[in-house]
Amino acid sequence: MSKKVLITGGAGFIGSNLALKLIDKGYQITVLDSLSPQIHGETPESTSPLFKQIKDKVTFIHGTVTSREDWKKAIAGQHIIVHYAAETGTGQSMYEIQKYVDVNINGTAIMLDLLANHPHTISKVVVASSRSIYGEGKYMSKELGVVYPGHRTDDYMLKGDFEVKYPGCDAPLTLLPTDETSKIHPSSVYGITKQNQEQMIMTVCPTIGIAPVAFRYQNVYGPGQSLSNPYTGILSIFSTRIRNGNDINIFEDGLESRDFVFIDDVVSATILGIEKDSANGEVFNVGFGEATDVLTVAKTLIKYYGIEVPVKVSGNYRLGDIRHNFADLTKIKKLLDFSPAFNFDAGVKKFAEWVMQQEIMEDKYSKSIEEMKSRGLYK
Template identity: 65%
Template sequence: MRNVLITGGAGFIGSNLALKLVESGSNVTVLDNLSPQIHGDNPELSPLYRSILGKVKFIKGTVESRQDWNDALVGIDTVVHLAAETGTGQSMYQIKKYSDVNIGGSAILLDLMANEPHNISKMVIASSRSIYGEGKYLCKQHGIVYPNARSAEDMKLADFNVKCPVCSVSVELLATDEESKIHPSSIYGVTKQVQEQMFMITGQSLGIPTVSLRFQNVYGAGQSLSNPYTGILSIFSTRIKNGNDINIFEDGLESRDFIYIDDVVESIMLSIFKDEANYQIFNVGSGVCTDVLTVAETLKNVYQSNSSVSISGNYRVGDIRHNFADLTLIRSKVGFEPKIDFLNGIKKFTTWVNKQEIQKDLYEASIQEMKSKGLYK
């Protein structure tokens, strides 16, 4: 039996993980600040928070507080660090906040590990595919390349393709493996890169088995429907449920690797309980890329909606074009295999959405905020 602390444990991934760990016989402590952006204006009424009430030891606090960390770590042997600021777009203008929470919060934990008595024997850190930037591509002339962020000049001309950094010719997308170049294109990605490196270095130096999981786009029943900054499935669903039209950035062919929440939880469970995961860095995704236009049209059809889907050609500074995970390493080391494909995941997700109260659509306000910062073009 393990005594597990989950930071951000009242969030989407954290609450699902907490319930799975309790079911497996573990004792779970949750440290969470119940952010209104995730939990709504009345966080204590949040379904995610209420799903874990009475089943875990809950501490309302922040990873920015050393005292909250000390309180949460009492009797703990395993830490799963999920708490983070996550919106790519927001990160480009809330730079100090993202740095303070994602890097500063991690630094406090690791400083405690290095300087004070503890019983921690395992740490799992939630990293992100955003640290890869554009990821791995094939140039017909130059072979494997890792393109830089797309140029503003090309984007203004509606040329959204990824180019070879050597010859500037459009390149072919490949699955991104863990040995791929790390070069994030957003502040969020930078903070996750630093966070991951801090955990892996500290874990190695102190002899604490540490695992980093580079999540692709996580979705599923239970995710926030009121957060306009992260999760295009929830953003699109809330637009549709409010009878609003869907605006798709770029040309609609930008793609992501969508992985269902149950598979993500399984990857964390394997990381906690399998020694083969120790000191490893794993991609966690479905291994399949799906373009955003397909996502929008699929949701519209499932909801039987009359909302129109338009491709605007607008774009956000810091967004990548494509990325999908090579899962070879996590399959070979711990036997992880995603079980829920995109279509089945969409069915599960939309069935759940249809049972929820319709949330206020804050999308337009989020776009205006990005426009005011010069980050929405």
């Protein structure tokens, strides 16, 4: 008998790609998804390629993780839960606080409460955690050794000084990859909710006979991601602006960096977590393991689209953003034998080829910036 997997948020970018790959491997997939207009548009049947590619291949439940009844319906008869359903915009989370807490924390709490108090057939829960829980990440100080800087402050960034600081360190800090034992100190409400999700699942599941697995995904990108959501996904945001002929405003000094991981690699790592017992009870980073700065992101996209637009390094910044982060992949390579297959340039090339086959979406980015500016979060 093939295993039955419930994917919450399974009509989203990562969830839908995972669903299709699991179907190819013989799994039976149920998806619980609210089809949020921010991701899927107002009429998902016609506006969401992600939803359309799975809707006739999975058992689909149009519902929300904030509903106890929807959870009951979705969990019935399943063997594994992959919990992706979440609000995901770092900047947006700083002012839509109740929504992020309700969906990300309360939605997870309802799932665990049902699993703890009602009969079920679940043997494993895989949760999407996030690199955002590391906050400003891990650095080496000549004076103090390994340090974990706190959130950057407004007074420094207003002066154009965007590097992280640590008390007692006069020399510049050297960025290190974050391993799974690195300090957890998120700098956004989104990061706080992902930390809470991960900790609840990793704490509760072992006490009720369920194997938990958490994946701390870095910046996931690739064919299929939403090109209309202005709140998350820097490659999508830049791509939509480039194809509309709009300029790109690079925040800070353009040297802030992220670890970009291609969707195929994320799906491969997640399936290893589903299938391997060596993943049980463990937390893993999933990334490419290299830092790429935002200015390089913009230039690489322009190269592959062949569309020249002005690129301005403005010195603007958003409160809650981190400066740098990239993953140490030692643990996932050792326990799950996972290594990413796509470097940044190869992944962006495949992403850009896909984007050029899509219709040009309305650029809503300026509206999202105005929302943050009106709340004092964008300077």
